[in-house]
Amino acid sequence: MSRPLLQVSDLKKHYALSGGILGRAKTVYAVDGISFDIARGETLALVGESGCGKSTVGKAVLRLFDITAGQIVLDGKRIDDLSDASLRPLRRRLQVVFQDPFSSLNPRQSVREAIAEPLRNFGLASSRTELNKKVGEVLDRVKLPRDAARRLPHEFSGGQRQRVGIARALAPSPDLIICDEAVSALDVSVKAQIVNLLKDLQNELGLALLFISHDLAVVENISHRIAVMYLGKIVEIGSRRQIFAAPRHPYTQALLSAVPIPEPGVRRDRIILRGDLPSPINPPSGCRFHTRCPYVFDRCRKEEPELRVLESGHQAACHL
């Protein structure tokens, strides 16, 4: 098997909270030891509820902050310990699309400028003509009209703005795009357009995607493999078929059963989890899911389950 494009091993990101009234420092265990890899042209989804650490993983891979522990290897080269200067040329290969394109685009910058900026930044166009040509090509790719280049972000609808966001990420020909809830804010019909666009782009360009989302139905449509996160840990990882046909972790099962299905009259055995996600400041002992797990027994409270291989490519962290 060829070398994976991205390898993340035992990634940890802890934040120190400067103490409250008593002045005791606390630690937020946002991401607490997770490992995965992504092959070229593959989509790996990170799913989980708000606060599970999935966005933190995305930002860590982008090196938007220093990680606490672990390794991030891009195409065989370790990038988590690189200096900013030596990381710079590699940044071209990792791009990102955020949830709300309106807040990630400069409102006073035309679409042309927004797309040209990364091209200039990485020295990918030697002349004005070449720059314009490249901007035009990227606009074609995301199916925006060429005259969109002259307009400002506010002149576009949510879906079109997200196309601009994708165009900007696409401009420097990256290997991996991190989509952080990239379709979550969009209306149903527009969401379908953007999901299809991302899949088309992946097929045409051989892009890898790290697709961070809480929307399981979208994830099923777009991903090859899925990692389910709970309180900073991966509790289950596997192929689309393994996760959606035979989920093994009780949390994955509950998550899937909670998704409302657009078919009236179809009653499912729903596992309703009690309570909320516990705080990552003081995660529960043993298995982090034990406070909400319907199958909890003694060992879960004491001993933390390791990810176990169930079959090729399918792992879950559960004592059962």
Place this chain on the structure above:
Amino acid sequence: MALLEVENLQTHFRTPDGVNRAVDGVSFAIEAGQTLAVVGESGCGKSVTAMSILRLIPEPPGKIAGSVRFKGRELLTLPEKEMRKIRGGDIAMIFQEPMTSLNPVLTVGKQIAETVRLHEGLGRRAANARALEMLELAGISEPRRRLKDYPHQLSGGMRQRVMIAIALACSPQLLVADEPTTALDVTIQAQILALMQDLKQRVGAAIMLITHDLGVVAEVAEHVIVLYAGKKVEEAPVKELFRNPKHPYTRGLLGAVPKLGSSLTGADVRLAEIPGLVPDLRERITGCVFAERCGLATPICRSVAPALEAKTPNHLASCHHAERQELAA
């Protein structure tokens, strides 16, 4: 007589660039104890419809016309003082983001008690007892302790439970819920939907549920209306609508929703797209509001607005080609 009858509701806003016809001639009725879902995408007028029923639209720049009758009584001409008795009393509301509808400087207990004191004239002690009872009913753990909590001390799911507790405290006959679970995680959404179903049975309230999530609709609604560009384009009982959608927009929406488990058939499923964008409501649209994005549109669609008519008993749709596309399908 239905519990709520909305007839030819028109809510228009004056803007510097012309009149925005946010809701343009919508009619529907809700029977006592019924759950009606109002479905559509952003800008279709679903929230404005709800706000108009409760007269929460500032006038000007807004202007509400038509008729809204609650138990036969016209609400649009009611003096504001009377209207205030109805809001939170006979008709209660919950919104998407509970943090913006709860008062951040009052404890949760106080906010529930305030409602029942105002509407039912209960004394302080009785009101506090009711507050406790409502929190218990809403499934909040350690309700006695939570009474003294402020909204910021609660999680998103708990805040929405508090909103539900406030809304149901005066046993309303109609609950207007505007995207009540949209901001919540799926596991919490499942909790809240189960709670709403359970309370509806106990209190017997009718629910007007506004949502863009067709999964939620399929799960809790009995009857559905679909709005597009300020107009009702389709209405049917929930099963009928999902099995037999007649308007191309409804069909488009249903095709665009990714379905859980769809990958298990083996084939890679491509989502159906609805091309184009929602029209600008400041421009007068002649003909069908959906014509610009519709694959079936013919010249008549661009010149004549299709009437909303019963295609089969109980099933209304406004499309010139509803029969044709059924043949196609």
